Amino acid sequence: MKKILCILLILMITPLLFAQNLQDNPDYRESLRYKRLSEESIEDGEYVKAVEYAELSKEYAEKSDAYIAKRLAQYRANQLLKRAEGLKGQVERSGRAKQYPEDYTTAAALIETSRTLYLNEQYEKSSESSRSAIAIMEEFEPARTTGSGLPAFYIVRDMPGEEDCFWRIAGYDFIYGDYGGWYPIYQANKAKLSQPDNPDIIYSGMVMEIPEREGETRSGVWVDGEIRATAP
């Protein structure tokens, strides 16, 4: 039942991610339309018009590109913010916040700033702030972890009532703390699946590679709350 719910959640989130593809972008469509008009004008000998159309095509393509760049910056800022928040949670839970009170306060303030910048659509600055917070917290002595405190691998668990799936794995705060980050994990592990085109079927015991995100360094395998150098 839980697995079905998990699949349903993925199905609900997936359309949000993929409903709007490049062909749905009005600026991109306009750039293609003007390109066609330019080609037709050249064919008709209307060279001056063809130049005008080609310039409009370029203009719309650039708008479209700027939009994609903005969305990507937003995505990265969001991931970094979630990563920073996830790390903050880890630091709090492990007691390291009390161990490094000043640095922790600074990191928490940076995360707050990052959140505000994010809401104001200043994604690059938000990312910078998150990176700074992450950098501070990664300097804390790791608690039961290796290296950066972020695992490079995760072993799929068999938890009665809470079965793992890509969506859930991505959401763990020691992974990405972001359910929406399931797709890169799926991509990185696609070849290992019995049905590579079906991300819904994974089995307990599978060792999943967790791709590093921008600003992350990962190592070791996450096993029962700690990161080990090798899988058991």
Next chain:
Amino acid sequence: MKRILFFILGVLLIASCATAPEPEETPAPELVKVDLTTYRQNTIDAKAEADKIKAEKGAFEEYAEAKLLYEEAGIAESEEDWETAQAKYEAAVVAFKKAYEVAAENRQKALDALEEANQAISRVEKNADEALDEAGIEGGNE
């Protein structure tokens, strides 16, 4: 006696009139027809080149001017005004060549602009692919 003298003078007068030389006929000036075949053909060839590159639209003003000269040359030829026809044909050749050059230049500008647009579109598609790989973002507006 007087009558005899008058008679002799009359005879002499008549004789002189009868032997007077006929006035010589001057030949009518001959009409010189200039062979315009080469000039006409050069114009047709230049026009064909301009048409091939669609100069009628691609270099509208230059082509219109050339076409007018060509038509005027034809009119002058039909009126047997050979000198004007020849001059007009020659001017038309130059004008059609000019139209060709302007059209070729405009065409190249259009092709360059289209190439830039294509590059911009390719960049968008490449960046959209990368965004999809990294984040599942496909680039559509919300």
